Amino acid sequence: MKRIAIFASGSGSNAQKIIEYFHKNQEIEVSIVLSNRPDAYVLQRADNFEIPTHVFDREEFYQTNEVVKLLQSLNIDLVVLAGFLWLVPSNLIEAYPNKIINIHPAILPKFGGKGMYGMKVHKAVLEAGEAESGITIHFVNEHFDEGEIIHQSKYKIDNGDDIDMIAYKGQQLEHHYYPKVIENLLKKMSK
Helix, strand or coil, X not given: CEEEEEECCCCCHHHHHHHHXXXXXXXXXXXXXXXXXXXXXXXXXXXXXXXXXXXXXXHHHHHCCHHHHHHHHCCCCEEEECCCCCCCCHHHHHHCCXXXXXXXXXXXCCCCCCCCCHHHHHHHXXXXXXXXXXXXXXXXXXXXXXXXXXXXXXXECCXXXXXXXXXXXXXXXXXXXXXXXXXXXXXXXXX
16 A cells, blocks of 8 residues: 655645545555644645644744654655645755655746745736746655656636636646646556
8 A cells, every 4th residue: 555645735625635635545545734824724635535634833834743744653654745835845855855756736847946836927927928837746855846856737827817817727737637647657667
């Protein structure tokens, strides 16, 4: 059994799609959902599927090894960031080399980096007059949005598309591809 830990800071729509995708899978499970926000709706989504959750604060995440120890105690194979906004600390990256992935709502390296997340990315894409945007799934390193790219998918931005339509198109790609990319990575790890 391959085990996934999902980190999320907000609503958790991607986390839910991942949980649903692997819900009846005999080889892959979402073992825990972690958040830096006790009020994050993603915790309720996890609870709905009876998946354990853990909430941590800045001190626990950056000044201790508690989160790493928790993941190791659960035999986590892959750490999945799904709308998680904090920079991953080096102790977690060292414990899970090339086993932490993130999804970004644009085609990196464009519109990436510190402070570029969610609607801020879509706003920047719209203001830049881009003809297309998309998603990037990448490994996580010690810099925002700079890890090796695993998958990119694009969509066309039509005349008249507003920020909400751009966000919607991107989210459709995220929900479609993120679980499949996770599954493919875990299958490669099994070989």
